[in-house]
Amino acid sequence: MDRTVIDRPADGEDHTCPQCGRPFARAEYVTFxxxxxxxxxxxxxxxxxxxxxxxxxxxxxxxxxxxxxxVLIGMYFTFLYLYLVLA
Known part of the structure; x- marks a missing residue:
């Protein structure tokens, strides 16, 4: 398991798992x-x-x-129109 060091939250609260002690940036991540x-x-x-x-x-x-x-659909049609105009 990767035990990467994370920045502590600015609110100063401690978000660590009570079972394994792994630190997290948010309380929701501990719950998850x-x-x-x-x-x-x-x-x-x-x-x-x-x-x-x-x-x-x-x-x-x-x-x-x-x-x-x-975004992908937008890029597809943008390149399609560019190809039609420049070809």
């Missing part, structure tokens, strides 16, 4: 890590929080994919 790496230690409240963080992460990934697709 604990749900994936230490599911046996989660309480019901922790499981609910993990589900919320997991859904939010999936929504962000879907938005990124749609934006990336829009």
């Amino acid at each position: 890590h604990r749900g994936l790496e230490h599911p046996e230690t989660l309480t019901e409240e922790d499981r609910t929080r993990f589900a919320e963080v997991y859904r939010a992460e999936n929504d962000e990934i879907k938005r990124f994919r749609l934006k990336a697709l829009a």
Whole structure:
């Protein structure tokens, strides 16, 4: 497992995993890590929080994919029109 050193958040809060001590930049990342790496230690409240963080992460990934697709389509048509004009 990669134990890369990260910058501590400006708010001064400590975001580390209570099971393995791995540091994270945000509290959501700790929740996500604990749900994936230490599911046996989660309480019901922790499981609910993990589900919320997991859904939010999936929504962000879907938005990124749609934006990336829009950029690729835009680039495709831009180059197509340039080819038609310059050829």
